Amino acid sequence: MKHLVLPLLPLFMAFRLGAQSAPFVPDHGITSPFHQAHVGEILFSAQALPATAYVASAFAPSQVFTPKSSLFMTVFLGTSLTNALHALAPDATAEELTQRGNFQFTFLVDQQPVYVSNLHPGAPYAALKHAETVWHKPLVNNETATSWWSQSLWNRFLAAGGEKALRTGPHLLRVEIRPYLHTTRLLVGPPLAAGQVTLVVKPPVIDPNTIRLRSLAPYPGLPVSRAHLDTAKIKALKANIEAGVFKAITSVVVLKQGQLLVEEYFQGATRATRHDPRSVGKSFASTLTGLAIADGFLRNEFQPLRDFYDMPQYPHYTPAKARITLSELLTMRSALAGNDEEADSPGNEEHMYPTSDWVRFALSLPVDSVKPRGQWAYFTAGAILLGDVLEHRVPGGLEAYADRRLFRPLGITDYRWQYTPQHVANTAGGVQLRALDFAKYGLLYQNGGRWQGQQLLPAAWVAKTLSHQVALPHRVKEYYGYLFWNKTYHVQGKSYETYYCAGNGGNTIFVFKDQPLVVVVTATAYGASNAHAQVDKMMTDFILPAVLGTRPRKPGRAAAPPRPRASQRRYVR
Structure with missing residues (x-):
């Protein structure tokens, strides 16, 4: 879409100096001497910073950048976004400005433009657009599990060419922020803030020889499997996850013939962790x-x-x-x-x-x-x-009904719903369970709705659900059932059809059609364009080759056979 860049440099200079005496909407203004000294700048840090830590030494002009690194940006504005948008459309109301405008981000690597993104007007919220003049957000956060819009923005930048541009070696990353507004055309104002940081990109070091797999123990309703497992493949997968090649994975669980074959946790998660799988x-x-x-x-x-x-x-x-x-x-x-x-x-x-x-x-x-x-x-x-x-x-409402007819019969007691504004359990993607309880849910479908000898869910409903109700547009031989997806993996010359639940971030419950396999992957790569692609890579290169063999495991053996040879595999989308 063609857009118009308005010549508002004098106004921008007023913003930089904090000299706008009567803003269109009240904002936070200049919040500190440090803010005053850095109006119009974006500063970068390798960790999250509280506002009290905004000092020159907290921000670095360069940093070593690996798959496990974090990168935060702190933006210092002379006025709020709504006030900047007002300069683009003086006759618009504050509500109109926030509904039709937001920040435009431009990413450059080594002085070459790579990606331009007009943020959706829905994030950040209107109140923040009105008031904020300093904000601190993660672009990459390997410290804690978060899902800010800024992380989604970074992932889109990577998918649009950023990953290729940030190859091994030093690179100058520059970020510029402008206001944009959709009217009868796209209006873009001058930069509100800009900044750069040198990223010294280093590849991960992956050594499966250092990896130990988790000792398996029974879980209510899920005994431990003695089926064959290529543990070298699972060690290599775990090494790649821990090195940050596969990003933001929190758990991998595999059931074979209804028994627990693989159970691994990452990012501080444990067997007791409730995962937020979004649209699952x-x-x-x-x-x-x-x-x-x-x-x-x-x-x-x-x-x-x-x-x-x-x-x-x-x-x-x-x-x-x-x-x-x-x-x-x-x-x-x-x-x-x-x-x-x-x-x-x-x-x-x-x-x-x-x-x-x-x-x-x-x-x-x-x-x-x-x-x-x-x-x-x-x-x-x-x-x-x-x-x-x-x-x-349903009697008692959805939440009580789900507990009575689904969760309690499956032995699931530790779960949490999110809610709609009317405080109804959120069926758009708001139920949080343990990874092993998601595996139980998948097993219910693989068993045709039966659980421990009882027909919990009608077999006819399971058959309708796990069927090719509609072909998915723009996808080859992929289908949709009753809120379940369908596709086929191709591994070692063979095809493996699976139905699956999927949610933002790479969260997935796989129920295989002709194999006695249920696979659960939980993740927090929310908004990442490659979140599901990396799960596909995990499935085809590691998980399915590891679990499809038929050689039985010797009784009493733990899931830790001789060490595999070291691998330097790196996943690139």
């Missing part, structure tokens, strides 16, 4: 829908929205919208104008989260007049509607 939780909405039908609280998945809502009261009413079925929400084929993969889509999830009523947001969407009937599009708000239907149809 959508699959639980499918499970609970099947249970509600089996229990008679829903007739079937073909019931239309008009059975549950007074559809004419919502904007953009049409009979076609009222006829949308639960099945169409389960398969993401509804006629609603919602596509999370298109930023401008009315129903994009980023437009939903700031609203006070997510259900009303979804039901108020227009019907997409362009999309062919039945075409698949990823649509988070549809999963919210399923959860709301369940909340009002």
Whole structure:
């Protein structure tokens, strides 16, 4: 899209000097002498810093940069973003400015432009756009598990050429920040802040000879497996994860024939850690829908929205919208104008989260007049509607029903829901479990809905769920079931079809069709463009080759055979 860069240098200089006497909206102003001395600058550090630590020695002009390094940026502005946007459109309200504008980031490596990104208007929040004049955010954070928009920005930069540009050796990374605003065209103002840091990039050192695998112990409902395992492959995988080649992985669990074969944790996680797998939780909405039908609280998945809502009261009413079925929400084929993969889509999830009523947001969407009937599009708000239907149809509400009919029968007692603004359990992706409990959930599906001899979930529902309900557009031989994905891995000349739950960051529960395997990977690479690609690499190069053999393990042997030869494998997307 063509854009207009406005000649606002005099105004920018006023921002730098902190001389704007009457800002459009009140902001924090100049917060300290250090801030005053560095207005218009971006400074970089290798660790998170509290505001009290903003001194010259805390920021470095260069740092050694490995896959395990962190990189934080601290931005010193002369005025807030909203005030800068006001200069681009003086007649717009503050609300209009925050809804249509944000920061534009430009990344340069060795003085060559690599990536330009206009941040989605939804992040940071409007209140921060109004007030903040100093902010500190991670670009890379290997210290703790975080999921800031700035980390997603960095991952997009890497995918757009940054990873290639930051090859081994010293490189000058420069970041520039400008305000942008969408009106009838894209308006871009002058730089609000800029800064650079020299990154001395070093490759990881990987030595599987130093790796020891975790000793396995039974878990309620999951005995230890004695099946064959190529432990050299799992050691090499663990070495790559610990070296930061595969990033932000927190656990890897493998069940074979319903027994525990691999269990490894990273980033400080343990067997007791509850993981946040984001949209993996959508699959639980499918499970609970099947249970509600089996229990008679829903007739079937073909019931239309008009059975549950007074559809004419919502904007953009049409009979076609009222006829949308639960099945169409389960398969993401509804006629609603919602596509999370298109930023401008009315129903994009980023437009939903700031609203006070997510259900009303979804039901108020227009019907997409362009999309062919039945075409698949990823649509988070549809999963919210399923959860709301369940909340009002099952006795005691969705959360109590899930505990009674799913979690307790599986022996899952330590879990946590996130909630919608109406305090309904968030079926868009808000359930946190231990990695082994996610494995139990996958095993339930691999066993056709049976758990410890009892038919917990109807086999017919499992069969519908794990089926090719719709082909995924722009993907070869990949499909979608009832809030489950499907694809086929190719390893050593053979094909292995799997259904799987997937969530932002690389979180996955794999249920293999023709192999007695359930694989769980949890991760915190939220927003990373290669988060799922690296899990695919882990599966094809390490996990599946390690567990597909048939030679039995000798009774009583721990999962630690002779050491493998050292490997220097490095994963590059």
